[in-house]
Amino acid sequence: MDENSTVDVDASYVEAGGTPQAPEGFPDALAGDRQDVDQLLPQLVAHLGEHRTKLRQEWASRIQDARLLQAMTPQEMAAETTSVYDNYVEVLETGSVEALQHYARDLSERIIPRGVETHEVVGIVLLLRDVLARSLFEKYQQDFALLNRVLDAYEPAANRIANTVAVSFVDERERVIRQQQDAIRELSTPVLPVRERLLILPIIGVLDSERARQLTEQLLAAIRIHRAKVVVIDITGAPDVDEAVANHLVRTVDASRLMGASAIITGLSPEIARTLVTIGVDLSKMNTIGDLQGGLEEAERLLGYTVTRQNDSAE
Amino acid sequence: MSIGPALVSILRQGSYLIASIHTALDDSQMIRFQEDLIEQIGQHRSRGVIIDVAALDVLDSFGSRTLRNIAEMARLRGALTVIVGIQPEVAFAMVELGMGTGSVFTALDLEEGLAYLSSRVSSSSALST
Amino acid sequence: MPKFGAHRTSDVSDAPEERSEVAALMPMVRRIVGARVSDRAAADDLVQETLVRVLAAADRVQPGMLEPYAIRTARNLIASGWKEQDRHKRNQHRLVDLRPPAAPDEEMLQREEHDAIAQALAHLSDQERQTLLAHEVSGQDTRSLALEQGSTAGAVAAELNRTRARLRVEYLLALEGTEPPTDRCRPVLRALSSGDRRRQREVGADLHVLECAMCARLSEPLIRRGQQREDEVRIRITADGDIVLARQGARELADRIGFSRTDLTVIATAVSELARNIVRFAGEGEIFVELIEMPRCGVRVVARDAGPGIADVEQALADGFSTYHGLGLGLPGARRLMDEFTVDSEMGRGTTVTMTKWRQKG
Helix, strand or coil: CHHHHHHHHHHHHHHHHHHHHCCCCCCHHHHHHHHHHHHHHHHHHHHHHHCHHHHHHHHHHHHHHCCCCCCCCHHHHHHHHHHHHHHHHHHHHHCCCHHHHHHHHHHHHHHHHHCCCHHHHHHHHHHHHHHHHHHHHHHHCCCHHHHHHHHHHHHHHHHHHHHHHHHHHHHHHHHHHHHHHHHHHHHHCCCEEEECCEEEEECCCCCCHHHHHHHHHHHHHHHHHHCCCEEEEECCCCCCCCHHHHHHHHHHHHHHHHCCCEEEEECCCHHHHHHHHHCCCCCCCCEEECCHHHHHHHHHHHHCCCCCCHHHHHC | CCCCCCCEEEEEECCEEEEEECCCCCHHHHHHHHHHHHHHHHHHCCCEEEEECCCCCCCCHHHHHHHHHHHHHHHHCCCEEEEECCCHHHHHHHHHHCCCCCCCEEECCHHHHHHHHHHHHHHHHCCCC | CCCCCCCCCCCCCCCHHHHHHHHHHHHHHHHHHHHHCCCHHHHHHHHHHHHHHHHHHCCCCCCCCHHHHHHHHHHHHHHHHHHHHHHHCCCHHHHHCCCCCCCCCHHHCCHHHHHHHHHHHHCCCHHHHHHHHHHHCCCCCHHHHHHHHCCCHHHHHHHHHHHHHHHHHHHHHHHHCCCCCCCCHHHHHHHHHHCCHHHHHHCCHHHHHHHCHHHHHHHHHHHHHCCCCCCEEEEEECCHHHHHHHHHHHHHHHHCCCCCHHHHHHHHHHHHHHHHHHHHHHCCEEEEEEEECCCCCEEEEEEEECCCCCCCHHHHHCCCCCCCCCCCCHHHHHHHHCCEEEEEEECCCEEEEEEEEECCCC
16 A cells, blocks of 8 residues: 555656646757757857947948838937847847837837837838848858857747737737727717706717717716706717718707706707708707807706806996 | 516605516516506596606617506596606617607606606696695 | 436445446446436436446456446446336426437337337438447447448538437327428428538528427427527517517627627617517517627527518518507617618518627727
């Protein structure tokens, strides 16, 4: 029994200890390569550090030849290329892309507003990869076998760097676009609580069905949150009010009413009103008032306020 | 009567009836609710009725129409009806479906409904008292 | 849970090596029982029962014969279990499992059932019958069958599934003792039995089941056999209360793929309208709701009935049209609520409304 249990322990040790190591450990056949990488990369880094100024300048001029990053001033270019270069070498040295990722995101944030395109960013990183590879060719050209091993060590790292930078840039760009979309959406359908129980919904821009539906949803939710009794929908800023938009307005007014809020439409020009009536939109159910000012006065009357001019007595 | 307290409740408060629907009703339950409510309006000579539908997650054409019928019948029996608590999503779906509650008055919640009734009913009830 | 007759033998051998030998039989017994008894709990009972018996008899059985002994025991237990169940619930066995009991104890089963299976088997071709028996009774695996037939294991398995599906249908028909009323019945029942959706669509299975009383009855155990899928729900509509069930079912399903609250309400409202149309105009039918991924994420609702049909679909879709008192908002309203909407109707045959709501991006 005792022997059995010892064997069991051994077996489980092998199993438990062996498996997790597998991804990091290298099979015997590759052990030599691994050593090579360990030894060669420091050599490489030392080489790139030594020729930093020359290689960086060469890279910068290649960027100029390729007409990339033209949105940037020469000073900015010099500063950024230096940073990219140093980060690049650091990744080769440490094997960790974290710092580079951080820097790439940071850089993207700075250059995206200036209109730098994805192909430019990928382009400059590939150029740097190229410049450095050429310098390695030059240095190791006598020893072809050694050169091969150096490139074996360099290329995967360089590819990883190019990948990291490109992905960071695209991620950042998408984030900016999303942010802008949200901002536009919010800007275009604000529900403004102007005073207790009164909401204003100014509609600005083109009202497609998707936006119209968002707008209605937002308004209904706001009615509940603010316990609104009156809603003023101002369409002065909506360029085209066609049948579809008008029907949507009618439904929005109906839905507001179902929640116990009366709606007033303002900013409906006489021409549009006439068109709507000719195409058969039923405006009779809607409380329409020419301008926002009048609409607000009507809303306040509905809420039981009376508006008096304070400065009349002061003058 | 199979409509128990679990599905709906009808409470009397002074000259008002407050009817709350607690859960989704099928068509026949809805009809029974309607009959029950109308009967109680007559029994108590109610002047106002509040129907709280806050618990309903759907008001389809049948549901909307029944509410409208209740309001109409209640009016014929001398009571004013207010429907309260329609959820934003439900209101949205109702108008997309093409339903409204017609001329029935609606309010945000019970409190608003009561405020509306007292503003309307007291003024007209001066005649009867 | 029904216990299958026999009492547990308490007098079991305690020798550890026998125990471990018996324990090693567990997966095989489980497989044999699992293939014949679909109810999990009942299958577990049978596996336990078998092992207890094998354990009790272990010292009497010749070395090396333990495995065949266990197989035989398991089959006997299953067969006698069936017999017992049969006595209690006359028809329960049809729901539990419809495949022919592959045991040598067939004569123990009810004569009627025996005849039914024989009759059903007679409907198969020689080749189909041989393959089925070789697999089910002799336990020959699909790979060696494939080798014999110069085919692939996958093809053999697919063929076996089709054969089983046909066998189930023929078995049910034999039990009924009648031929189906129309020549559409057999293909429909086979498609339902095999669970092949494409085939079911091709033969118009859903509609046929609504029209044909016999197929409706026979298809019940056939459909219930197939496991419920995660991404669909089917609600039979026969009365008022089913309208509520249908819209709740649709809402719950749609909620799983992240529709907004507003959209969930919109979908539920549209389903409610269609379900009500079924109750009002056709009396009965069904609502089938499924999640779809292509070309976009969304939910599709199919409302189907075998009612009188709609004479003028155009007119029924026009706002304000109604054949029952008050409002005719059923169809046009539901169409406004959903993104896609089609109506197929044939006078005297019924109506199918298919509608889809896409999930908003973002």
